Amino acid sequence: MIRIGLFIPCYIDQLYPQVGMATVDVLERFGVQVEFPAEQTCCGQPMANTGLTESTRPLAERFLDIFRPYPYVVCPSGSCTSMVRYHYDEYLDGKDDFAELKAKTFELTEFLVDVLKVESIGGAFPHKVGLHQSCHGLRELRLASSSEMNVDPFNKAGSLLRTIEGLELTQLKRPDECCGFGGTFAVAEEAVSCMMGQDRIHDHEEAGTEVLTANDMSCLMHLDGLIRRQKKPIRVMHIAEILAQASHSRESGTGSLNERAHD
Amino acid sequence: MDHPTAAAKFVANDTRAHWHDKALWFVREKRDRMAHGLPEWEILRETAAAIKSHTITHLADLLEQFEENATKLGATVHWARDGAEHNEIVHGLLRDHGVKKVVKSKSMLTEECHLNPFLERHGMEITDTDLGEWLVQLRQEAPSHIVLPAIHISKEEVGELFHDVLGTEAGNSDPQYLAEAARHALRQRFVEADAGLTGVNFAIAETGGIVVCTNEGNADLGTSLPKLHIASMGIEKIIPQAAHLGVFLRLLARSATGQPITTYSSHFHGPRPGGELHIVLVDNGRSDLIGSDEFRRSLSCIRCGACMNTCPVYRRSGGHSYGTTVPGPIGSILAPAQDAKAHHSLPFACSLCGSCTDVCPVKIDLHHQLLTWRKLIAVRGLVPLSKRLSMRLATAVFKRPWLFNLGGSIARWVTPKLPRFLIYNPLNAWGRQRELPEFPKESFRQAWEKRRSSSGGDGKDTSS
Numbered sequence: 001m002i003r004i005g006l007f008i009p010c011y012i013d014q015l016y017p018q019v020g021m022a023t024v025d026v027l028e029r030f031g032v033q034v035e036f037p038a039e040q041t042c043c044g045q046p047m048a049n050t051g052l053t054e055s056t057r058p059l060a061e062r063f064l065d066i067f068r069p070y071p072y073v074v075c076p077s078g079s080c081t082s083m084v085r086y087h088y089d090e091y092l093d094g095k096d097d098f099a100e101l102k103a104k105t106f107e108l109t110e111f112l113v114d115v116l117k118v119e120s121i122g123g124a125f126p127h128k129v130g131l132h133q134s135c136h137g138l139r140e141l142r143l144a145s146s147s148e149m150n151v152d153p154f155n156k157a158g159s160l161l162r163t164i165e166g167l168e169l170t171q172l173k174r175p176d177e178c179c180g181f182g183g184t185f186a187v188a189e190e191a192v193s194c195m196m197g198q199d200r201i202h203d204h205e206e207a208g209t210e211v212l213t214a215n216d217m218s219c220l221m222h223l224d225g226l227i228r229r230q231k232k233p234i235r236v237m238h239i240a241e242i243l244a245q246a247s248h249s250r251e252s253g254t255g256s257l258n259e260r261a262h263d
Numbered sequence: 264m265d266h267p268t269a270a271a272k273f274v275a276n277d278t279r280a281h282w283h284d285k286a287l288w289f290v291r292e293k294r295d296r297m298a299h300g301l302p303e304w305e306i307l308r309e310t311a312a313a314i315k316s317h318t319i320t321h322l323a324d325l326l327e328q329f330e331e332n333a334t335k336l337g338a339t340v341h342w343a344r345d346g347a348e349h350n351e352i353v354h355g356l357l358r359d360h361g362v363k364k365v366v367k368s369k370s371m372l373t374e375e376c377h378l379n380p381f382l383e384r385h386g387m388e389i390t391d392t393d394l395g396e397w398l399v400q401l402r403q404e405a406p407s408h409i410v411l412p413a414i415h416i417s418k419e420e421v422g423e424l425f426h427d428v429l430g431t432e433a434g435n436s437d438p439q440y441l442a443e444a445a446r447h448a449l450r451q452r453f454v455e456a457d458a459g460l461t462g463v464n465f466a467i468a469e470t471g472g473i474v475v476c477t478n479e480g481n482a483d484l485g486t487s488l489p490k491l492h493i494a495s496m497g498i499e500k501i502i503p504q505a506a507h508l509g510v511f512l513r514l515l516a517r518s519a520t521g522q523p524i525t526t527y528s529s530h531f532h533g534p535r536p537g538g539e540l541h542i543v544l545v546d547n548g549r550s551d552l553i554g555s556d557e558f559r560r561s562l563s564c565i566r567c568g569a570c571m572n573t574c575p576v577y578r579r580s581g582g583h584s585y586g587t588t589v590p591g592p593i594g595s596i597l598a599p600a601q602d603a604k605a606h607h608s609l610p611f612a613c614s615l616c617g618s619c620t621d622v623c624p625v626k627i628d629l630h631h632q633l634l635t636w637r638k639l640i641a642v643r644g645l646v647p648l649s650k651r652l653s654m655r656l657a658t659a660v661f662k663r664p665w666l667f668n669l670g671g672s673i674a675r676w677v678t679p680k681l682p683r684f685l686i687y688n689p690l691n692a693w694g695r696q697r698e699l700p701e702f703p704k705e706s707f708r709q710a711w712e713k714r715r716s717s718s719g720g721d722g723k724d725t726s727s
Contacts (some may be wrong), residue, residue, distance in 0.1 A: 010661070013707040014671040015700045020707035021714075036711050041661040047654045049615065051637030051646055055658040062662065087634075139617035147295060148573065148621035150304035174288070178575045182614025184650070187692040189612060191271035194696040195280065195579050196614070225697030 002116070003033040005070030007105070009080045009217070010042035016217050022244035023076040023108055029247050030116050032074075039066050045083040049183045053090070060091035068097050072115065073105040076240045078137020078215045081107040086140055107141055108240055109157045109215060118160065121243055123250035126166030129242065130209030130234075131158055132200065132223070133176040134216035143215065147176050157215055157239055164246040170207035177203075181222035197226045204234060213239045265608035270580035279417075284578040286414060291572045293521025294622070301517075311510050312626035315563035318501055319553060325468040325501045326544065332471025336533030338540040346376035349545045353378060353460070353493055354385055356541055360491050362387065362457040368475065368482035369393035370462030371409050371566060372495050372545060375588045378460075389460075390452040392481040394445055401428055407582030409589055410519045410568035415581050449481075459485035463496035464565070465511060466542070469504045472532040473542065476515060476525040483529050490538040494531070498544050499562040511565060514624035518567040548601055557635045561596045563625040570619035570629055576612055585609060592619040592629045599636050607645040610636035668708065675702045 004027065008020045024034050044059030063084065067073045075081045084105045092098040112118040137143040137157075144155035161167055180186070180196025187193075201223060204212055212227075214220050217238050224236040274280050298304045318325060330340040343349035349372075357365065365387055367373065379400070382389050391400045395413035399406050401424055406412030413421075422436030431444045461482045465474040473494055475482045486492040502511065516522040534540035552558050571577045571591035582590035587598040587606065595609035610633045619629040640646060660666050678686065679702050687694040705713075 008707050010667070014675065015703065017703050017705060017707040017710045021710055024711070036708070038708055038712075039664050041664055041667045042657070044658075044661070047658060049634065049637065050650055050654055051610075051634075051639070051641030052651065052654050053638055053641070055654050059658060059661055135614070135616035135618075139621055146618075146621050148298075148618060150299050150301065176618075178614050178616035178618065180575065180614055182616070185611070185614045189267050189270060189576070189614075190692045190695060191267070191274040192576050192579050192612075193614070195274050196575050197697075199281075199284070221700055222697065225693070225699065228698040229696060 001031060001033045002072065003035065003070065004072040004074045004111075005067045006034050006036045007040065007043075007067065007073050007075035007080065007084075008036065009075065009077045011221070012076065012217055015221070016238065019076055019217050019238040019240055022238065022240040023074075025244040026108070026112070026240055026247065027074065029244075030112065030118060032116070035070065037066050037070075043080050043083045045080060045087075046183055048083065048087055057091045060088050061095075063088075064092055064095060064098060064101055067101060067105075071104065072111070073101070074108055074111045075105070076108045076215070076238065077217065078107045078134050078141050078143060079218060081105055081110075082136040082140035107137060107143060107215060109160055110141060110143055112160060112243075113156045120163040121160050121246050122163065122165075123246035123248065124165040124167075125242055125246040125249070128168045128170050128208050128210045129161060130170045130172065130204040130207060130212045131155075131161065131239075132179060132204075132212060132214040132219055134214045134219045135176075135178050137215045138176055144176075160243065161213075161239070164242070167242075167246070170204065170209045172203050172207050174200075174203055179219045179223055181219045183218075186222055193222070194226065197223055201226060201232065201234065205232070209234055211242070212236050213242055215239055264586065266580070266584055266586075266612040267608065269584035269586070270576070270612065273581045273584055274579060280579055280581075282417070283415060283581060287411075287572045287578045290411070290520060291569075291622075294518055294569060294572065295521075297517035297521050297523065301513075307510055307514055308624055308626050311514055311565075311624055312563065314502060314507050314510065315625050316560070318503060319499065319559060319562050321503075322498065322501065322550075322553060325503055326498060328468040329466055329471060329501055330544075332469065333466075333473075333533070333542055334471070336471045338471065338533050338542055341541060341543045343543055343545045343547070345547045346545070349373075349376045349495060349543055349547070350378050350381040352543050353495065354382060354387075356491070356493055357382070357387060357458055358385070360458065360539075362491065364452070364456050365389045365458050365460055366392050366452055366456040366481075366485040366489070367396075367460040368462065368477055368485050369396050369412070370460065370495055371406075371588060372462055372497050373460065374406060375497075375547065376495075376545065378495075390449070390456075392449055392452065392485055393477065393479060394442070394449075397445065397449065398424065405583065405588065407590065408568060408571055409566050410571075415583065453484050453488055456485065456489045458491040458493065459487075459489045461486060461492065461494050463494050463500050463542070464515065465502050465508060466496055466500050467503075467505050467508065468501055470532065472505070472530055474508065474512075475529045475531070476512070476527065477529070478520075478522075478526040480527050483527060486529075486531070487535070491541075492531070492534065492538060493541045493543065495543045495545060498546055498549050499564070515565055515567050518569040518622070518624040552597075552600055555600075557639075558596060558600060558632055560627050561593065561600075561629075561632060563627055564593050565625060567624055569622045569624065573618045573622045574613075575616060575618070576614065580612070585612070592633065593627070596629065596632045596636060599640065603636075603640060603643060604645060607640050610634075610640060668706070671706055675704065675706070678702045 044056040047055040180193040398413040407415040425431040598606040
């Protein structure tokens with residue numbers, strides 16, 4: 001049995017517990033032994049992206065100590081995974097087990113596709129789903145091919161969602177434009193951030209998206225904030241929630257949207 | 264004005280902001296079709312990046328080689344340390360030749376050096392002959408984009424401008440009609456000019472030749488009629504060999520406007536018979552960047568503007584919101600190198616989406632360089648105190664899991680009980696247009712702990 005240390009981003013821990021539980025659920029359904037080291041808090045990305053190196057360093061050091069014992073680290077966020085894999089070097093370079101940490105830390109769908117070699121989620125989720133390509137997952141982790149580059153098209157999250165019965169992926173005019181969250185950017189550049197979010201939502205509305213999903217809950221928190229303010233009929237779900245509900249429906253034989261994978 | 268303030272003003276005009284966004288996205292899509300139509304696109308980018316990397320690390324030798332070969336061809340090469348020296352050199356040449364009227368094709372370097380106002384102060388009449396550049400010159404403003412300088416101006420506004428300046432029909436904003444009027448007026452300026460100024464897209468060390476790319480042919484006309492041609496270039500425009508030109512010309516037009524090649528790629532090998540060619544090599548801070556491990560690669564830039572067209576922030580905030588000659592992602596790297604204090608908000612005018620890095624034809628890691636600038640701006644104490652203190656507080660909390668849990672529990676308990684007006688107060692920038700998340704009763708770790716301690720369900724105790 002593969003044993004993993006579950007890395008739950010701080011805001012998912014405090015604001016979106018159901019996303020964390022859905023992540024556990026999906027991993028366990030594929031036979032993974034999930035452990036959650038309770039000492040973890042935040043990877044330090046907000047500080048790093050503000051340029052505050054010395055505020056980031058102690059959090060990076062803690063992270064390495066906490067996740068050192070696990071064969072794999074899995075996280076339901078492309079952005080936080082990218083922080084560990086590509087942006088910890090200046091804090092941890094040369095430290096014992098750091099190279100291993102970078103190599104063993106995976107975003108959830110990446111772990112399912114690349115490590116567990118999951119080919120099908122199965123089950124049903126009979127809805128029109130709009131997949132938002134969160135930028136750090138897309139252009140740092142390369143979870144999918146980006147529209148700018150001339151490479152063979154691939155999409156790890158999309159390939160999993162396509163195996164779910166009844167799930168229809170909507171076709172967007174701008175398949176991978178940023179939603180405008182961007183961490184502190186969402187507040188510091190509030191006007192541009194919200195316009196970017198509105199434009200993404202509009203694209204999804206025109207494409208007929210019923211459920212808007214992504215690998216990163218932070219993008220969805222921003223988009224959901226706009227959607228709820230304007231009372232638009234789009235529901236936001238993290239990809240782990242869809243994967244959990246679909247694989248749950250495989251056992252119970254239902255795929256209702258309102259049903260929780262976990263109570 | 265910092266970027267967020269200027270950007271908010273631009274966004275406030277929703278119709279214009281969306282029109283601007285769509286106009287540039289159209290160019291980005293044209294570029295995509297071109298990039299995806301070439302199977303060797305990614306190899307071209309790799310090759311261009313490698314050539315530029317070699318060039319920047321051998322720049323001193325290549326510049327001297329260029330000077331030697333350009334001189335052999337009969338051109339005169341001048342060296343300018345900064346914008347002021349550049350302007351003095353150009354003015355000196357014009358003065359010595361008794362020049363009163365100058366035509367200039369598009370040159371971002373002369374914009375960077377603020378050449379136009381300098382020459383005008385010395386009583387010279389200078390006309391920008393690139394149509395977009397001429398429009399912004401007539402409106403007495405700066406270009407808002409390096410390839411599409413007037414992308415922020417609507418055709419209706421051009422109609423009004425031409426009515427005032429050229430006496431075209433009031434209310435006529437037909438592009439064909441306006442272009443004809445501009446062409447007619449500019450022809451007269453070309454005929455009367457005593458000197459032609461151009462920029463340089465590529466200077467070839469091996470041959471001493473220079474290449475200027477335009478879509479309007481204005482560089483050719485401006486250097487064919489007057490006898491004096493002055494070409495101004497940043498020192499990073501050098502490429503080692505003529506053979507390398509094929510790589511860059513293929514990338515430049517496709518990246519810039521989605522054309523397979525610019526309409527005119529004009530090669531100048533020394534002066535034309537009876538004429539004079541002066542080439543001014545300008546440093547203006549570039550050699551400082553060569554010395555910087557973090558930002559050296561920004562000198563690979565070929566000024567195609569693709570990073571602007573793809574940038575979701577640029578498209579929605581307009582080029583003028585950056586307050587720099589070169590706006591957008593590359594401008595936000597170059598400007599703080601000149602003056603970090605004045606431009607401290609630019610590296611933060613970015614959601615770190617990385618689209619600029621993927622679109623860049625010479626593979627500059629733009630969004631990573633912007634992130635590096637944020638660190639340097641923080642080191643120089645230019646990050647606002649409120650941000651610094653809040654992040655320091657957050658780190659103090661995150662270092663102590665018990666405090667993190669306690670703080671989270673209190674916030675989740677208190678926030679839903681607060682009246683709406685207290686939460687959505689004027690200081691809450693998040694809540695101006697967005698709802699806050701619905702605060703759940705328990706955190707993930709509480710839910711996890713509960714599941715672990717209960718023996719029922721499928722909650723296997725797997726914690727070590």
